[in-house]
Amino acid sequence: MSDAGGEDVLKALSDYLAGDMQACNQAIIDRMQSSVPLIPQLGAHLVAAGGKRLRPLLTLASARLCGYGHTPEQQRHVGLAACVEFIHTATLLHDDVVDESALRRGAASANALFGNKASVLVGDFLFARSFQLMTADGSLEVMSILSEASATIAEGEVLQMSTQNDLSTPVERYLTVIHGKTAALFAAACRVGAVVAGKEGAEEKALESFGTNLGMAFQLVDDALDYAADQQTLGKTVGDDLREGKITLPVLAAYGAASPQERAFWERVIEKNEQTPDDLPTALSLIEKTGAIEITLARAAAYADRAVAALEIFPESELKTLLIRTVTYAVNRAR
Amino acid sequence: MSDAGGEDVLKALSDYLAGDMQACNQAIIDRMQSSVPLIPQLGAHLVAAGGKRLRPLLTLASARLCGYGHTPEQQRHVGLAACVEFIHTATLLHDDVVDESALRRGAASANALFGNKASVLVGDFLFARSFQLMTADGSLEVMSILSEASATIAEGEVLQMSTQNDLSTPVERYLTVIHGKTAALFAAACRVGAVVAGKEGAEEKALESFGTNLGMAFQLVDDALDYAADQQTLGKTVGDDLREGKITLPVLAAYGAASPQERAFWERVIEKNEQTPDDLPTALSLIEKTGAIEITLARAAAYADRAVAALEIFPESELKTLLIRTVTYAVNRAR
Numbered sequence: 051m052s053d054a055g056g057e058d059v060l061k062a063l064s065d066y067l068a069g070d071m072q073a074c075n076q077a078i079i080d081r082m083q084s085s086v087p088l089i090p091q092l093g094a095h096l097v098a099a100g101g102k103r104l105r106p107l108l109t110l111a112s113a114r115l116c117g118y119g120h121t122p123e124q125q126r127h128v129g130l131a132a133c134v135e136f137i138h139t140a141t142l143l144h145d146d147v148v149d150e151s152a153l154r155r156g157a158a159s160a161n162a163l164f165g166n167k168a169s170v171l172v173g174d175f176l177f178a179r180s181f182q183l184m185t186a187d188g189s190l191e192v193m194s195i196l197s198e199a200s201a202t203i204a205e206g207e208v209l210q211m212s213t214q215n216d217l218s219t220p221v222e223r224y225l226t227v228i229h230g231k232t233a234a235l236f237a238a239a240c241r242v243g244a245v246v247a248g249k250e251g252a253e254e255k256a257l258e259s260f261g262t263n264l265g266m267a268f269q270l271v272d273d274a275l276d277y278a279a280d281q282q283t284l285g286k287t288v289g290d291d292l293r294e295g296k297i298t299l300p301v302l303a304a305y306g307a308a309s310p311q312e313r314a315f316w317e318r319v320i321e322k323n324e325q326t327p328d329d330l331p332t333a334l335s336l337i338e339k340t341g342a343i344e345i346t347l348a349r350a351a352a353y354a355d356r357a358v359a360a361l362e363i364f365p366e367s368e369l370k371t372l373l374i375r376t377v378t379y380a381v382n383r384a385r
Numbered sequence: 386m387s388d389a390g391g392e393d394v395l396k397a398l399s400d401y402l403a404g405d406m407q408a409c410n411q412a413i414i415d416r417m418q419s420s421v422p423l424i425p426q427l428g429a430h431l432v433a434a435g436g437k438r439l440r441p442l443l444t445l446a447s448a449r450l451c452g453y454g455h456t457p458e459q460q461r462h463v464g465l466a467a468c469v470e471f472i473h474t475a476t477l478l479h480d481d482v483v484d485e486s487a488l489r490r491g492a493a494s495a496n497a498l499f500g501n502k503a504s505v506l507v508g509d510f511l512f513a514r515s516f517q518l519m520t521a522d523g524s525l526e527v528m529s530i531l532s533e534a535s536a537t538i539a540e541g542e543v544l545q546m547s548t549q550n551d552l553s554t555p556v557e558r559y560l561t562v563i564h565g566k567t568a569a570l571f572a573a574a575c576r577v578g579a580v581v582a583g584k585e586g587a588e589e590k591a592l593e594s595f596g597t598n599l600g601m602a603f604q605l606v607d608d609a610l611d612y613a614a615d616q617q618t619l620g621k622t623v624g625d626d627l628r629e630g631k632i633t634l635p636v637l638a639a640y641g642a643a644s645p646q647e648r649a650f651w652e653r654v655i656e657k658n659e660q661t662p663d664d665l666p667t668a669l670s671l672i673e674k675t676g677a678i679e680i681t682l683a684r685a686a687a688y689a690d691r692a693v694a695a696l697e698i699f700p701e702s703e704l705k706t707l708l709i710r711t712v713t714y715a716v717n718r719a720r
Contacts, residue, residue: 084540084543085540086540086543086544086547087547088543088546088547089540089543140509141509144505144506144509147482147501147505166482167546168543168546170479170482170505171479171539171542171543171546172539172543174475174476174479174512174535174538174539174542175536175539175540175543177509177512177535177539178532178535178536178538178539179536181516181528181532181535182529182532182533182536184528184532185525185528185529185532188525190520190523193516193519193520193528194517194520197513197516197517197519197520198517200509200512200513200516201510201513201514201517203509203513204506204507204509204510204512204513205419205420205421205424205510207506207509208419208421208423208424208503208506208507208510209421211423211502211503211506212421212422212423
């Protein structure tokens with residue numbers, strides 16, 4: 051089965067979970083409401099911008115893979131999927147402020163349209179709302195998973211900031227960063243699905259591993275795309291990472307394999323942050339020459355294999371196939 | 386009893402609750418730890434900067450007023466007091482980014498020292514940590530109170546942003562803003578003390594009213610001080626609110642009583658945000674002339690009276706007296 055039409059896989063997963071996703075989207079809109087008009091206004095912008103809703107899909111799929119959600123009474127996964135999306139959206143809003151991104155998901159980012167202040171404060175609101183949603187759910191186990199993930203995300207973002215412009219960052223530290231900023235919430239989103247289903251043993255562990263490894267693969271590919279894709283494919287400004295002096299594996303790999311003259315280029319551009327318009331093409335050609343994209347994608351593929359392997363304990367099913375194809379999509383969208 | 390030496394009252398309350406406060410400070414330091422060094426570094430700056438720790442004092446005092454905390458097993462109020470301070474500190478960090486304040490509590494603000502990015506992200510970390518602390522406590526009632534307060538704070542901050550530079554803001558809306566940004570957490574801090582003591586009836590209601598009214602009085606006085614105190618007394622840059630075009634009662638009152646020429650001044654300075662160095666002295670003299678500070682402080686005094694009245698259901702005690710004196714301090718520090 052070809053996954054060349056990558057987004058089709060997520061659409062197929064969304065279609066399979068259509069009822070749940072519709073309920074989840076409704077929950078997102080409902081809980082975005084506030085007597086303060088700017089909040090639903092900015093919320094509507096975020097909802098309209100869409101996004102893949104990958105994280106709530108993971109919660110919904112994990113719950114159903116564990117046998118939950120098949121009766122009208124079993125609706126906890128829906129509220130928690132919304133909760134996961136709120137946490138994600140809050141971190142996106144704050145990321146855009148921190149990164150000063152002008153584009154997000156191909157549309158003007160919220161901070162460009164509404165200003166940094168609104169992005170910080172509405173992010174805080176969504177974060178608080180996510181905890182209200184958890185509290186309404188009432189499971190201490192779920193709260194523990196999601197509050198820990200929230201702390202890990204913030205730690206990952208702070209660590210990423212500390213590595214910025216620092217070419218001596220070890221690959222291990224880069225991996226810790228992407229675990230925090232991306233994989234931790236993927237893992238938590240999956241675990242929560244198992245917990246609502248009452249499958250807190252092997253299934254929760256398997257889904258945690260699935261989410262973690264999928265998240266790592268996903269972020270590695272994202273970091274590769276920043277030096278490979280054109281703006282339309284990716285829905286973000288290409289060269290963002292370079293301009294910000296962000297330390298990602300493509301840069302670390304290219305720097306590691308560089309000649310003295312090339313090292314000087316990276317040091318000027320990334321460490322001293324002295325950039326000219328010609329630097330992006332130069333960076334792209336050095337990354338091409340050193341095979342840095344392939345190195346990054348090979349790492350992603352290794353995580354992807356582990357994600358697929360983690361699903362082994364679950365019997366074959368249409369949903370399991372869709373989740374495996376989601377992993378394939380995550381790594382293949384860069385090709 | 387004179388409360389001329391205002392800070393002495395808080396010191397007396399701190400001394401009365403010395404054991405609890407010590408445990409609370411230790412919990413704050415412990416839970417500020419992270420494998421990412423920048424987090425405890427910035428945390429240490431915040432702890433060193435001190436602050437009055439008024440909100441955790443309210444949680445500790447409320448718990449004890451309700452008869453909790455007198456045995457070694459009864460320690461929940463300590464963790465929750467730390468939790469309340471984390472929420473407060475997270476909002477301070479984000480406020481400083483939003484307001485671009487250079488001073489906070491008389492020391493250089495965290496964002497001036499560590500940058501906006503660090504302030505946003507460490508604020509997120511502290512917010513997440515606060516939810517971990519609540520989860521560890523395990524009471525859904527407490528989580529509901531504190532997550533709702535967190536959402537209300539964010540709403541208050543967004544509403545405040547929407548009123549910025551808008552002299553047509555009704556006083557009611559200003560009161561909603563200060564309820565959100567300040568009184569909601571004061572109220573929640575107090576309620577949580579009653580809940581851990583198992584006093585979810587009249588005592589919780591009384592302490593909620595106490596906290597709300599104290600918070601309103603406190604913020605009104607803060608807003609008066611921004612046009613009255615010198616920098617040393619207040620520990621912030623005087624004229625901050627004017628420079629930011631923030632809509633507070635002193636401005637609304639002065640504008641409401643202004644001559645046509647004076648109205649033009651306020652419209653230029655606040656609405657058009659066209660400011661010169663001479664504007665602060667002019668604003669201060671207009672505020673003086675119109676009695677805007679007295680109007681603001683009279684409102685504060687009315688809330689203070691309600692705060693004191695709310696404590697009536699509690700029998701006389703040294704702690705109750707200290708809480709009443711705290712109210713007096715909150716309103717009298719401007720005189």
